[in-house]
Amino acid sequence: MGADYPASREADVVLRDGSTVHLRPVRGADEAALLELFEGLSSDSRMFRFFSGASDLASAAKQLADVDYAQRYGLVATRGDERPVGHATYIGAGPGRAEVAFAIAGELQGQGLGTILLAHLAEVAQENGIEAFFAEVLPQNHRMVDVFRESGFPTETSSEPGSIHVELPTSLGDEAFERFAERDRLAAEAAVRGFLRPRAVAVVGASRRRETVGGAVFHNLLESAFGGVVYPVNPASDVVQSVRAYRSVAELPGEIDLGVIAVPPAAAVEAARECAEKGCTTLVVLSAGFAEVGPEGAEEQRRLVDVCREAGMRLVGPNCLGVILNEAGGGLNASFAPGTPPPGNVGFVTQSGALGLALIDLAGDRGLGVSSFASIGNRADITANDMLEYWEGDPDTDVALLYIESFSDPARFSRVARRAGREMPIVVVKSGRSVAGERATGSHTGALLSASDVTVDALFEQAGVIRTETLSELLDIASLLGSQPLPAGPRVGILTNAGGPGIMCADACDAAGLEVPELPEEVRTALAEHLPAEASLANPVDMIATATAEQYRRSIATLSAWEGIDALIVIFIRPLLTRAEEVAGAVRAALAERKREIPVQAVFMSSGDRETMAAGGGIPTYLYPEDAARTLGRAMKHVRWRARPAEEPPELSRTRPDEAAAVIARALEGESEWLGMEAVAELLDCYGIATPPWRIAADPAAAAHAAEELGGAVALKAQGEAILHKSDLGAVRTGLDDPTAVAGAAVQMDEALAGAGLERESFLVQAMAADGAELLVGIAADPAFGPVLAVGAGGTRAELHPDVAVRICPVSAGEAAAMIRSLATFPLLTGFRGAPAADLPALEDMLLRVSAMVDAHREIAELDLNPVIAGPAGATAVDARIRLRPAPAPRPWPSTWRPL
Numbered sequence: 001m002g003a004d005y006p007a008s009r010e011a012d013v014v015l016r017d018g019s020t021v022h023l024r025p026v027r028g029a030d031e032a033a034l035l036e037l038f039e040g041l042s043s044d045s046r047m048f049r050f051f052s053g054a055s056d057l058a059s060a061a062k063q064l065a066d067v068d069y070a071q072r073y074g075l076v077a078t079r080g081d082e083r084p085v086g087h088a089t090y091i092g093a094g095p096g097r098a099e100v101a102f103a104i105a106g107e108l109q110g111q112g113l114g115t116i117l118l119a120h121l122a123e124v125a126q127e128n129g130i131e132a133f134f135a136e137v138l139p140q141n142h143r144m145v146d147v148f149r150e151s152g153f154p155t156e157t158s159s160e161p162g163s164i165h166v167e168l169p170t171s172l173g174d175e176a177f178e179r180f181a182e183r184d185r186l187a188a189e190a191a192v193r194g195f196l197r198p199r200a201v202a203v204v205g206a207s208r209r210r211e212t213v214g215g216a217v218f219h220n221l222l223e224s225a226f227g228g229v230v231y232p233v234n235p236a237s238d239v240v241q242s243v244r245a246y247r248s249v250a251e252l253p254g255e256i257d258l259g260v261i262a263v264p265p266a267a268a269v270e271a272a273r274e275c276a277e278k279g280c281t282t283l284v285v286l287s288a289g290f291a292e293v294g295p296e297g298a299e300e301q302r303r304l305v306d307v308c309r310e311a312g313m314r315l316v317g318p319n320c321l322g323v324i325l326n327e328a329g330g331g332l333n334a335s336f337a338p339g340t341p342p343p344g345n346v347g348f349v350t351q352s353g354a355l356g357l358a359l360i361d362l363a364g365d366r367g368l369g370v371s372s373f374a375s376i377g378n379r380a381d382i383t384a385n386d387m388l389e390y391w392e393g394d395p396d397t398d399v400a401l402l403y404i405e406s407f408s409d410p411a412r413f414s415r416v417a418r419r420a421g422r423e424m425p426i427v428v429v430k431s432g433r434s435v436a437g438e439r440a441t442g443s444h445t446g447a448l449l450s451a452s453d454v455t456v457d458a459l460f461e462q463a464g465v466i467r468t469e470t471l472s473e474l475l476d477i478a479s480l481l482g483s484q485p486l487p488a489g490p491r492v493g494i495l496t497n498a499g500g501p502g503i504m505c506a507d508a509c510d511a512a513g514l515e516v517p518e519l520p521e522e523v524r525t526a527l528a529e530h531l532p533a534e535a536s537l538a539n540p541v542d543m544i545a546t547a548t549a550e551q552y553r554r555s556i557a558t559l560s561a562w563e564g565i566d567a568l569i570v571i572f573i574r575p576l577l578t579r580a581e582e583v584a585g586a587v588r589a590a591l592a593e594r595k596r597e598i599p600v601q602a603v604f605m606s607s608g609d610r611e612t613m614a615a616g617g618g619i620p621t622y623l624y625p626e627d628a629a630r631t632l633g634r635a636m637k638h639v640r641w642r643a644r645p646a647e648e649p650p651e652l653s654r655t656r657p658d659e660a661a662a663v664i665a666r667a668l669e670g671e672s673e674w675l676g677m678e679a680v681a682e683l684l685d686c687y688g689i690a691t692p693p694w695r696i697a698a699d700p701a702a703a704a705h706a707a708e709e710l711g712g713a714v715a716l717k718a719q720g721e722a723i724l725h726k727s728d729l730g731a732v733r734t735g736l737d738d739p740t741a742v743a744g745a746a747v748q749m750d751e752a753l754a755g756a757g758l759e760r761e762s763f764l765v766q767a768m769a770a771d772g773a774e775l776l777v778g779i780a781a782d783p784a785f786g787p788v789l790a791v792g793a794g795g796t797r798a799e800l801h802p803d804v805a806v807r808i809c810p811v812s813a814g815e816a817a818a819m820i821r822s823l824a825t826f827p828l829l830t831g832f833r834g835a836p837a838a839d840l841p842a843l844e845d846m847l848l849r850v851s852a853m854v855d856a857h858r859e860i861a862e863l864d865l866n867p868v869i870a871g872p873a874g875a876t877a878v879d880a881r882i883r884l885r886p887a888p889a890p891r892p893w894p895s896t897w898r899p900l
Contacts, residue, residue: 003069009124012309016112016183018191019281019312021085023120026067026074030084033076035061037084042106048141049103064089070128071098075117077108080310088117096131102144112183114147119180122153122170135166152179181415185389191314191382192390194282196325196332196372198257199228202249202280204271205262205287206232206240213286214262215241216336217322221260224324224333224340229254233271249274258282260322260334265289265300268318272304276311283308284334285318291378292319305380320377321353326370327396335375342617344369345396346482349387350403351376355429358471359401366479367617371396383408385416392420399481401474402428410459410785414808417463418646425481425638427466429474430456455785458806462815464641466634476631479620484599489566490514490636492629493559494540496571497547497578501605502540505569505625512633514567516540523562530554545575549582556590560598567598569628572613573605580609588616599635601628647812652688652849657856660686664859667884673861674721675882677764683882687853689846689865690876697763700746704739706765713737713768717879718749718760726879729756735768769878772871773828773838777846779809779854779863781888787854791847793825794867810855816847829870838870846875861885 010024026034038046038057046052050060064087067074071092077085085105090098100121102114125133137144145164148155153168201221205214214234218241221230231254232240235247246252249259249271259275261268261283268287275283290301301318308315316323322335326343333340337356341363348370350356356375363370371394374387384402391397400420407413417426430453460467468474492514496502506516516539519527524537530551536542541559543551552570560568572583584604591600602621604610614621622628663683667675675683681691695706696719707714718731726732730752733745746763753760774795779787785808792804805819820826820843831837846868854860862883869876 006069009075009120011120013116014184014187014191015108015116015312016110016187016190018187018189018194018314019111020309020314021077021079021108021113021312022309023075023077023117025069026065026076026087026089028065028067030074030076031061031065033078033082033084034064034087037076037087037103037105040105041103045103045106048138048144049101051136051138069124071130073121073124073128075120077113077117079312086113086117088114088121090121090125090130090133092130093134096129098125098130098133100133100135102147109143112187114144115151115180115183118147118151118153125170130170133168133170136160137164137166138162139164150179152177181419184412185392185416188386188389189393191282192374192386194314195258195284195316195323195334195374195382198282198332200231200254200256201226201228201258201260201332201334202231202233202252202256202275202278203260203262204233204249204268204275206234206245207262208237208240210241212262213336216338217260217262217286217334218243220333220335220337220340225330226332227330228257231256249278249280252278256280258284258334260284260286262286262336265297265304265318269300269303269307272307272313276307276313280311280313282314282316284316284320284322285377286320286322286336287317288319290318291380301378301380308381315381316374317377318380319353321350321356321375323375324370324373326372335373339364341368341370341373344371344482345398346370346401346478347372347387347391347394347397347399348401349374349376349384351379351384351405352403353377355403355471359475362471362475365611365614366475367614367619367621368475368479368482369617379408385409385412388413388416388420388426391424392416398424399478400424400426401478402426403431403471403474404428405431407784410808414459414463417465421464421638422642422646425466425486425635426464427468427474427477427481428460429468429471430460454804454806455782455788455808458788458808459785462807464638466638468634473627473631476620476622476627477634480599480601480631480635483618483620484601485597486639486642487566487599487632487636488639491517491565491567492632493562493565493568494571495543495552495555495559495568496540496573497543497545497552497575498571498573499536499540499542501571501573501603501625502542505571505603505629506540508626508629509569509633512629512636514629514633514636517564519562520564523558523564526558527555546577548578549586552583553586553590556587556600557593560590560594560596560600563596565598567632568600569603569625569632570600571603571605571625572609574609580604580606580612584613584616587613587619591619599632601632603628644814647814649810649852649855650813650848652852654688655849655852656686660853660857664857664884668859668886672721673883673885675884677719677762677880680880680882683853684877684880687849689849689853690874691880692767692769692876692878694764694766697746697765699763700743700750703746703763703765704743706763707736707742708739710765710767714742715766715768715878716742716745716749717764717766718753719762719764720753720758720760722758723753723760729753729758731760766878769869769876770871770873772836772869772873773825774867775843775870775875776804776864776866777850777868777877778865779850779860781854781858781861781885782808787851787858787860789819789847789851789854791819792823809851811847811851813844813848816844816851819847820844836872839872839874842874843868843870846877858887859884 012020074089079085087103090100092098148166155168158165203218206218207215209215231252232245234245237245259280261271291298325332337360341360353375391400492509494505519539602613603625604613610623667679697703697706715734736742776792776794778790782788787809790804790806803824805822829838864881865877
């Protein structure tokens, strides 16, 4: 072998059935493993692979173990104790071409392993200058031809004497990405289904004592009317809760699909190994004491994961509450929760077991029904992303609720949420609005983005996710989405028996981006037929305190039939005579009779009355009017997101990415991370980002000469890596209209910098830009999310008045336009107080170009265009700073490609 072993290419990957295998590059010592694989193939498979049933397999294994990780490359897939189950190789065959071949063990054929191996090979081949693969396939080897055709790679086939010749490029387009994303979804769906729909379950650590974790989970499984077999495993008991117990998993009389482990960490690892040997495919580890407690626990968790990976067994946990499937007439409760939530159409996944317990306890109180539940704990394998992909295809789940503390894979979350959210609202409580941590803050952009988790907000905004701050708000929105249709628009009708709460509700609707329209005369007339003369027939409709249950019923019927509203909020505060039970019954009766499907919310303003209204389920009920309005506003924001067409980043003209890559490569050879002005200007020009004409000057005299060359008024700026905030240091002067003034200003700058203990490297002399609004356009590379684009108020106001919009790159044209229009300072761009309006399309184009540049060149760690002058003639970057660093790992493709 002529190169070091590429350990970074190792990965645990998910197959179509939800199980896993380990992929790694072939080593020289793999000759015996490859021979074992080839000898285990059926005679047909050996014929298809080697074009002969009597090949010298030992010689083939020796040849294929000889790799150089460039022109000769191989991958081996293993399970169990390094048992080989698949092999793929490419061998260079002329400039830019290589021949590929595959061998898959019989038990894994049809599970997508060949496609995954092809994708990994293609990624490596591209890096090694190989642009095309070819393969010779026997005509009867239909399965291999299908692998190529269904991979998503554009494939060409041609018939030759005795074989089919297949050609395909090593680059992946959008179609291939979509196909791999679909495989990813199907694999996640299959994995989660294995947890929720097993045929036989073993509870390791099942106890006779119901107050223990093992005792509680075993009891819950028995009580949940699970249709399969439940085996208690307890080495110290012959009987557990009136069921015969077994000393070990090995002693169980039948096969198991799901193992539930509730024993200490060290014993949990051994129990997992026993489950794997029994053929178990899924494992829930309830036990705590793993990575959450420190390095020793993390090592135990690594051992647990290794056991699961070797067996292709999937894992929920450890340190979790368990999983629940709710179905009419049966289900599965493999958790130690003290109760079971009522059945319904809401899926819930949580990293926190305590919050899971709270939700289960509160679900019935809110009339909230749960389809399935998973507490994923330390997320050693199964994550919230897997649950989302399962719910996306689950006909029993209409709403997804998530409590997450951190993202295991933000790129995958964004991709899944954008797709699934078109049909299924996704509601998230994301804890931790604290400093983002590892971002560099050597620029205005870095400082703005490190101040909070605005990056998470940007991810949710782009993916259409509904973010809530508390568990209570999560339940509020879930009860609305789970029981009512989405609002068709923002118009709200308010019905109340007290004026004050109605006004408060109207104010809260306005704050939530909703509208409270005036009622037309015909609706007022219809209401007046059954309401007292003292009633207010505006919107809110105040029926006054004497309103009866029948008046509630008739008013709801009248308002809900009016096409001028898209939602209705019904408020009740108990007077002396009318009883909450009667009004609750009237509300339900009116909704059962309504002729038009619009969302209806109830506000019963005492805790006892709210419980009365909520007890029947089906109608979201709140204690305060503001909660109902805020919840409806969140739902309407999601509706607006759904209405926007899904957009991809546009193809831009006037870009020269290869030249930009050369600029970056040269700059990375230097000592400084920050680019000099020459390189900055060259890089921006490669992407069509406008800057004013400029010159670099070494001293005051050269600065004066440069000003004379440029002609007209100029700006003078001191250049140096330590000179970050030029205005604060007196290192920038604008509007200098003659060379003498430029020379004098340069001398003064040197004196001011010397007084501050700083020394410049050079002067930048720049033609003055036309008048316009000052903005900041910048990028900061987030360690988890990748490059983050920001636009906001610029110049000296950038950090004084943080008015900023943020999106994760790459952005679409619609997102760029929305960012600008969301700024509080947006009116300054539209002719505020007679000022000339800015060229908004030019500003949007600049955002798209910056996004495209950093998305294509991940070496850009930080970029600051401040100020950008946005005026009638376009958008110009007056000052620019760019920091580089070696490129991070390539952007991940779907999770079937990479470590879990």
